[in-house]
Amino acid sequence: MKEKFQKFVLLIASLSCLFLLASIPNFSTKANDKNYWYMTEDEIVVDKTVHDFGTIKESDGKVSATFTITNNTKNPFLINFASASCGCTVPEWTKEPIEPGKTGTVIATYNPLARSGPFNKTITIVTSNNTQRLSVRIIGIVE
Numbered sequence: 001m002k003e004k005f006q007k008f009v010l011l012i013a014s015l016s017c018l019f020l021l022a023s024i025p026n027f028s029t030k031a032n033d034k035n036y037w038y039m040t041e042d043e044i045v046v047d048k049t050v051h052d053f054g055t056i057k058e059s060d061g062k063v064s065a066t067f068t069i070t071n072n073t074k075n076p077f078l079i080n081f082a083s084a085s086c087g088c089t090v091p092e093w094t095k096e097p098i099e100p101g102k103t104g105t106v107i108a109t110y111n112p113l114a115r116s117g118p119f120n121k122t123i124t125i126v127t128s129n130n131t132q133r134l135s136v137r138i139i140g141i142v143e
Contacts, residue, residue, distance in 0.1 A: 044077070044127060045070040046134050053140030056112055064109040067136050069125070071098045078128040082106050085122040088115060089138065093125070112142040 051065035071077060076099045082091035088111050094104030108123050118141050125134040 043072055044129070044134065045072050046125075046136060048136070050137045050139060051108070053110070053138065055141045055143055057143050058112045058114070058116060061113075062109050062111050063140075064107050065138050067106045067108070067123075067125075068103050069094075069098065069106065069134070070103045071100050073129065074100055075129070076100065079104060079106065080126045080128055082108075082123055082125045084108065085124075088112075088119075089121045089123065091123050106136070108136070108138050110138055110140075116142050118142075 047068040047070075051067070053063050053065070056063055069079070076097040078097055079093040079095075082093045084091055090109045090111075091106055092109070093106045096104075098104040106123065106125055108121070110119065110121060112119075118139070120137060120139045123136050123138070125136065127134075
């Protein structure tokens with residue numbers, strides 16, 4: 001009985017892992033421009049996945065990075081919201097519908113006050129098409 005239970009648990013664990021792996025999108029790199037990230041040609045494209053500020057000074061104050069989002073779908077979409085991995089980063093985004101072939105932006109502003117050392121913050125972008133969540137990052141070092 002114990003052996004059957006162990007096999008059952010192993011089977012459930014294996015199926016769970018396969019399900020998780022199958023649900024991860026297949027990301028690839030555009031052949032002509034390695035800065036573009038996308039799922040397919042008819043999806044939403046972001047111009048870069050990481051913005052590296054390099055070394056910044058705490059005394060210089062907030063820094064911002066702009067991520068440009070291109071609509072390569074056949075329908076307009078909205079950026080529903082963008083959320084940052086912590087309160088030190090505030091995202092702002094285009095509120096109007098982004099028409100096919102047009103662009104919108106997400107601007108991530110990082111506040112280095114009292115945060116010396118390296119930082120690596122993620123901004124998750126959720127769109128109205130509900131088929132794609134984009135993640136971008138800002139990185140750097142605060143002196």
